[in-house]
Amino acid sequence: MDKYGIHLLTLSHVYSVPQLKQRCTRGVSQRLTVENVVDVLQLAWLCDAPDLYLKCMKQVLAHFKAVEQTEGWKFMQDHDPWVELEILKFIDEAESRKKRTRRHREEQSLYLQLSEAMECLEHIYTEGCTTVAPYDVEPAKKTSPCNKYKTCQGVQLLIKHFALCKRRINGGGCSRCNRMWQLLKLHSSICDQPDSCRVPLCRQFKLKAKQQKMGDDAKWKLLVRKVLSAKAMSSLSLPKRKREEELRETMEDHVLKTFRLL
Template sequence: MFQKPSFFKPIHTTHISLMEAVLVAMSTKEDDLCSLTTDKLSYDLTTMTSDVEIVTSGNRRIPAHSGVLAAASPVLMNIIKKPVKRYRGCGSKRVIKILGVPCDAVSVFIEFLYSSSLTEDEMERYGIHLLALSHVYMVPELKQRCSKGVVQRLTTENVVDVLQLARLCDAPDVCLRSMRLIHSQFKNVEATEGWKFLQEHDPFLELDVLQFIDDAESRKKRRRRHRKEQDLYMQLSEAMECIEHICTQGCTLVGPSNVVGNNNNKSTMVAEKSKPCKAFSTCYGLQLLIRHFAVCKKRSNDKGCLRCKRMLQLFRLHSSVCDQPETCRVPLCRQFKKRGEQDKKMGADTKWKLLVTRVVTAKAMSSLCQSKKNKCEEEAEHLIKTKELARFVD
């Protein structure tokens, strides 16, 4: 496998075998052909006398320079500082073995140490192997680029292998994206050979994946429930505004119109026209409830009326959020306000307090969003007028 210096944090033996198994499973038959191909390194320093030879799995020997390798990788620097071991046929050159990955991937790795360049085709073919090499030999720039490249090329077929290697290579971003892909396409991933290998050889990682999926589903349910609650609070906030609108101004579409008398003091009344209500559906429903509440005869019975009880709750909620009870024209506002003061002395209901707080918060957020929306609309209108004026001047 990879040659590791003494100061480099060792990887556990089982992890090394697992990393090598993943790399071998993902590599093609390039190792069989690498001894027949020629080196493709294009950096100019190869014209100088090299003092290091990199030996790959296919027994390919890549010439390199100790100064360049030591400057690019602290792990290689530590290897180079060790005493030279003589090998037959190598002369006085130092030999560094990089095994366990395709020899072409090693060539690309060495070329990156010289030129810091990596093509898309090289990333497509050797990205997973370069990620392992960049981790073992501590090349952070290459590791960052490989992490992005590997994430962009994740599929249901290779995601389990990438996840295993990413955990060994300490690449949390790759792990997270792999987990998310497994969660979103678990049925397809479950049918792959990689998942079956994971179940047989790494049950702890399988447990982590299943726990991640369970947590993700729980978070999704909580977000959905929270969204429904926020929608409910926004609807109640809108209902409070509509109640004030109906009881103070009236609504020309569904409620009593503002009435103006003529100069002759006759009984003839003229409805004042105004713009349609913005929250028509909510306003219309509340208007019907108010009309029913005014004429309902079951309200005084023992069983009571469900619609009247709902209207009373809305009146009570309005009274809890109203800050001007003395001048408010909403029915029962002052009565509920006095009753609320008595409940405070006796200890008010905690759930009702929480409901009032959240409705007030929703009302404030709605006002803030509306003000931002109006500001954006004003800026857009100003920009349009400016452009029209500039066009007219030209």
């Protein structure tokens, strides 16, 4: 296969021997190098071997700088520009997919943070936390940050700023206060129990939305849907995380017990 793999692949295609062609395709794909990948790519196209063709494309993508310096690439540029165009299109599409995936992950991360911030608001205004609590609950006044939510400390600081901000009281614009308004409004859009909800302005935002028909805002509706979707996905993954934590705790306990016995 090392010496005649390419020749056998060509013959198996010409004489329609599918089993031999399949074996040759696997064998040649395992022996791809930077030096021969362009030649094998052209052969894979001519011999109608899509798996080998795709593997060659991925190899070129992974080592493009090195492949560009090979004799096979230079020969292809002079004699088969169509293949070069296909390679460049494949690379461009791969880069576009990476960008889309990265952007999607960033968006999902943002929606998850917003979803957690919504839960955090309910947690603070219902149970109270380290430095902020409802009027009928004493804050814990712990020096360490809240370990329930990653965003809790930031939300508490935002609430404290919102309560004391002079620019907001005097009617001036404040970006942090505007952020708090947005969080409260988003919570109101998501909350399904406004009558019993203890988060400030929840019911008022609901009524205002009905009066002004703010629900017709397409962008806001999309944001609400995305946050709800992120919340649902987070809740689905929560049991798995809990199981992993419980398993880890069990293993740690077992190790400690074993250590004590020893």
